[in-house]
Amino acid sequence: MRIVVITDVHANLPALKAALESIRAEGYDALFHTGDAIGIGPHPAECLDLLLNTPNIRFVIGNHEAYFINDLPVPTPTWMSEGEVQHQHWTHSRLDPQLRLVLGEWPYVLDDDFDGVRTAFVHYGLDQSGQEFQPFVKDAQATDLERMFSAQDVTLLFYGHNHHKSDVMGRARYVNPGSLGYYSQAIARYCVVEFQRGQYTVDHRQVPYDDTELFGAFEQWEVPERAFIYRAFFGGRSRAEKGGDV
Secondary structure (H helix, E strand, O other), X not given: OEEEEEOOOOOOHHHXXXXXXXXXXXXXXXXXXXXXXXXXXXXXXXXXXXXXXOOOEEEOOOHHHHHHHHOOOOOOOOOOOHHHHHHHHHHHHOOOOOHHHHHXXXXXXXXXXXXXXXXXXXXXXXOOOOOOEOOOOOOOOHHHHHHHOOOOOOOEEEOOOOOOOEEEEOOOEEEEOOOOOOOOOOEEEEEEEEEEOOEEEEEEEEEEOOOHHHHHHHHHOOOOOHHHHHHHHOOOOOHHHHOOOO
């Protein structure tokens, strides 16, 4: 059994295309996306269309899908800036409202058993309601992850939300492939997992992509908060490095 895990595509179409091309070339039995296909990037509709038409793919809800399905929290949380509110409204305006029904069918947690290895997929730790995400923990260690995912009695757990790649062994093995769409380099990241007779291997992969189109789309569509996005999610990379204006 061979599965692939991706997370946090965040509407980066060139990165998604590059990753899927590599993933398809190698082959897989199932593909899992652990949340946040949309938000931040300039291609929310295009990424959703590509993902929804990818064979043998399964999804869990991330916080950005939840914002689209349920609309933004009211009152606006103190940690959500006015710029982020504008960005979320822009993202939602790019999407067919009927997609709320499609995404609303996605679960918050997926559990499966691959050749005897109990495995879970979740965007991040959930509160007792099972539909709200726990506060973000920076540089989470095994004890943090064990507490965060205490409801999942599994051997292997994949998650996202924190865009940094992580692979930590505790009560279970907790693996974050790293955001596919957002990194300080033009690299799309994912994991390949192979199961056989109760054993498994996790292989972290990455493929390069051309980000010229990405930054061009940010500017062409005047994506709200793009200057902040360049700094916070791309390590300061921008179209300016390629001879354009930001």
